[in-house]
Amino acid sequence: MKKLLPAMLLLVALSAQADNYRLPKNAAFEEECTSCHMAFPPQMLHADSWRAMMNDLSKHFGTDASLDEKRRVAIADFLVANSGGRKTGTTRDAAGKPLLRITETDRFDKKHREINAATFKRASIKSPANCTACHAQAAAGDYNERSIIIPK
Ligand code: HEC
Ligand code: HEC
Known part of the structure; x- marks a missing residue:
């Protein structure tokens, strides 16, 4: 039991961490990644996904989000360091490519099981990626x- 206790405490600490999406402070990320949309939580994508996205910023969901190399590397490192790992569920598409959208992950599906597709398409919401439509404090x-x- 004495030997088990530290392991149990670690498990408790890890599971407490599992649902923390607080945005770790990072000036470069806030400056470069919140001009077109809110700051998406790094914890909700796998490191492979962030790497893939940050390696292809000139073709970012139909827009050009390119950065100078120093900033690109700094933000990529920040995202990878705070990424969600296996907790995000399936991390690759059928072709084996890393998923680039949080809204395509199992974890997102699980958390939003009670919302139907029509709700996400409401004019007031438009897309599941519009987190702030429902989560008023998502940007934080x-x-x-x-x-x-x-x-409604
Ligand atoms: C020039 C505008 C622009 C900039 C700058 C930008 N993005 Fe995006 N981003 C978009 C657009 C457009 C989408 C697609 C939104 C949609 O489908 O609703 C998107 C989508 C995303 C998504 C997927 C959301 C989802 O789950 O569907 C992530 C993650 C993301 N961006 C991260 C970043 C990061 C990290 C940066 C900074 C390196 C960044 N973006 C900078 C325009 C931008
Ligand atoms: C149509 C409204 C809507 C949109 C858009 C939406 N969510 Fe949610 N989200 C919800 C609801 C409702 C729940 C479930 C609350 C519950 O049952 O505990 C939820 C749950 C969550 C949770 C779980 C919170 C917890 O305590 O475990 C996370 C994380 C989350 N959403 C992130 C996101 C992110 C990131 C986006 C954007 C990429 C997003 N959501 C878009 C409505 C929405």
């Missing part, structure tokens, strides 16, 4: 149930 990394309001 707060996805708490208490801050959710699904717009």
Whole structure:
């Protein structure tokens, strides 16, 4: 039991961490990755996904989000260091390529099982990627149930 205790405490610490999407501070990420959309939580994508995205910024979901090399590397390192790992569920598409959207991951599906596709398409929401439509405090990394309001 004495030997088990540290292992158990570690497990408790890890599971407490599992649902933390608080945005770790990073000036470069905030400056470069919040001009077109809110800061997506690094914890909700696998490191492979962030690497793939950061290696192809000139073709970022139909836009050009290119950065100078120093910034690109710094932000990629930050995203990888705070990425979600296996908790995100399936991390690759059928062709074996890393998923690039949080909204394509099993974890996102699981958390949003009770919302149907039509709700996501409402004019007030438009897309599942529009996190702030329902999570009022999402930009600060707060996805708490208490801050959710699904717009009509
Ligand atoms: C020039 C505008 C622009 C910039 C700058 C930009 N993005 Fe995006 N990003 C987009 C667009 C457009 C989409 C697609 C949105 C949609 O489908 O609703 C997107 C989607 C995403 C998604 C997928 C969301 C989902 O799950 O569907 C992630 C993750 C993302 N961006 C991360 C980043 C990161 C990290 C940076 C900084 C390196 C960044 N973006 C900078 C325009 C931008
Ligand atoms: C149509 C409204 C809507 C949109 C858009 C939406 N969510 Fe949610 N989200 C919800 C609801 C409702 C829940 C479930 C709350 C519950 O049952 O505990 C939820 C749950 C979550 C949770 C779980 C919170 C926890 O305590 O475990 C996370 C994380 C989350 N959403 C992240 C996101 C992210 C990131 C985006 C954008 C990429 C997003 N959501 C888009 C409505 C939405």
